[in-house]
Amino acid sequence: MAAFAANRVGESIALYDKMIEANPASKPYLWQRGLSLYYADRFADGAEQFAADVAVNPNDTEEQIWHLLCLARQQGGSLEAARKSALKVGTDRRPVMRAVQQLFLSGGEAEERELAAIARDGDVGSRFYAALYLSLYHESLGDQAAAEARMREAVDTDYARGGGRSDPMVELARVAMQRRGWQ
Structure with a gap:
């Protein structure tokens, strides 16, 4: 997150990916990686990251919203289209x-x-x-x-x-x- 905060988004993704490589079970818990992916314009990867987070934390409203944002950017900026695939959360x-x-x-x-x-x-x-x-x-x-x-x-x-x-x-x-x- 320090790399991300310094606007070194690509570096932050590489660091998160190394964490996942060392411990694949950690991926669903790395919601910050999804933020980095969003600002790297890797929206499909970001949507996948946020969906993985919600799968282990089904009450995570923010990840539901970030998932929608990623889907909207993938679908040409259509938040309305993205809503059809909204994750369910508590x-x-x-x-x-x-x-x-x-x-x-x-x-x-x-x-x-x-x-x-x-x-x-x-x-x-x-x-x-x-x-x-x-x-x-x-x-x-x-x-x-x-x-x-x-x-x-x-x-x-x-x-x-x-x-x-x-x-x-x-x-x-x-x-x-x-x-x-x-x-």
Whole structure:
């Protein structure tokens, strides 16, 4: 993950692959590898990684969403087409992630407004996660301007600048900014 956080995505994949080579049973638990695969534009491999994770952790909402993102990118940017292959997961304990899940699975305006309200008014961590996933949602729809604005919002939250700095998803947001040229 340190290589990924330094925007050395190819190196991070090679390191994860070495871990899998040394211990094949570890593959389903390396969800961070899926993030690296996504930002390396290896969407089929990323979808496979996230599906393997959900197979051993059937309550993993974030991996369900990343799986959808990978499928959407594979299918020409169609989140609607990807939804037909959505992995089934349990209910996330975090309200923000339940709202994210509803948005990605339905794509409704009401769900987007609900998540935008969390990004504006939620607790410190929820504001970050809501903005992050709104960015990814807009990116999946091809709306780069909205995706950039929401990612900037995510990295500017108190969570990203403070106590959440070591959260892998904060590192992901920073890498996304770099890889998309939004720095």
